[in-house]
Amino acid sequence: MPTTEGECGFTIEPLGETLLILHFGERIDIALNARVHEAVATLHAAALPGVVDLVPAYATLGLVYEPMIWSQGDGPPWRNLAGAVRAVFASPPGHALPAAAMIQIPVRYGGEDGPDLAAVAAHCGLAEAEVIARHTAAGYTVAMLGFAPGFPYLLGLDPALHTPRRANPRTQVPRGSVAIGGAQTGVYPCALPGGWQLIGRTPLTLFDSARQPPCLCAPGDRVSFRAIGDEEFAELLRGSA
Known part of the structure; x- marks a missing residue:
C-alpha cells in the first residue's frame, strides 16, 4: 500500500522488487505534471545510489533501482530507498531546472x-x-x-x-x-x-x-x-x- 508522505506532497508505493512509484495526484493537469518534472530534476541532482532510471508520467514518477544497493538496514530495500527519497525532498539539493527543449x-x-x-x-x-x-x-x-x-x-x-x-x-x-x-x-x-x-x-x-x-x-x-x-x-x- 502507498505510504503517505505529508509535507513531501506525494505518496510512495513499491511496485515489484525494482520499482518505486511516487504518486503526486490522480488527474491530468499541467500544474501537477510540472511538479512531477520538478521532482525528476531534484532526484537527478541528488544522484541517489542504485537509482538507474527516472520515469515521469502524468501524475506519478517511477524510480527504477537496484535492490541490492538498498538491502542494508532493518526494512526491505524499497522502504530504505523511500526513506532516502523523503530525506531528499525534506532538504532538496541546490539545482537549477534544466531549460526545456x-x-x-x-x-x-x-x-x-x-x-x-x-x-x-x-x-x-x-x-x-x-x-x-x-x-x-x-x-x-x-x-x-x-x-x-x-x-x-x-x-x-x-x-x-x-x-x-x-x-x-x-x-x-x-x-x-x-x-x-x-x-x-x-x-x-x-x-x-x-x-x-x-x-x-x-x-x-x-x-x-x-x-x-x-x-x-x-x-x-x-x-x-x-x-x-x-x-x-x-x-x-x-x-x-
Whole structure:
C-alpha cells in the first residue's frame, strides 16, 4: 500500500522488487505534471545510489533501482530507498531546472493524412481551417512518453478542440500521424493501432533506435505545430528517410 508522505506532497508505493512509484495526484493537469518534472530534476541532482532510471508520467514518477544497493538496514530495500527519497525532498539539493527543449513539428493537415479532421471540426462546431489554426496556435508540453517508444502525450490543447476518441479504433495508424484524443494531442511514432482522431501527419521521425537520443521528444519539452504543404512535406520526408 502507498505510504503517505505529508509535507513531501506525494505518496510512495513499491511496485515489484525494482520499482518505486511516487504518486503526486490522480488527474491530468499541467500544474501537477510540472511538479512531477520538478521532482525528476531534484532526484537527478541528488544522484541517489542504485537509482538507474527516472520515469515521469502524468501524475506519478517511477524510480527504477537496484535492490541490492538498498538491502542494508532493518526494512526491505524499497522502504530504505523511500526513506532516502523523503530525506531528499525534506532538504532538496541546490539545482537549477534544466531549460526545456523547444521542438517544432511540421504537419500536413487534412486529406489522406488527416481523415478525421472533418469529424473533429463538426464535433467542435468549427471550420476545418479554424481547427488547424487553433491546433498550431497553442503551445504544448510533453507530459510523458508512453504507449509506444517515442509517443509524446502533449498537454495544452485548446479546449475548443477537445474531441472524444473514435468509437472504433483503427487497426493501423500511419507513422507520423498527428491526432487528438480527448483533451490531449500526440504523434504516432510508427505504424500502430490507435483510436485517436487523425488530423494530419508529420514527416519527422519521432523514434529512431539508431539515433542518440532515440526519441525526438522528451518529458518536459515544449512543442509547437506548424502547418506545411505538399512540397515541404515531401522534402522533409526525403530528409528524414
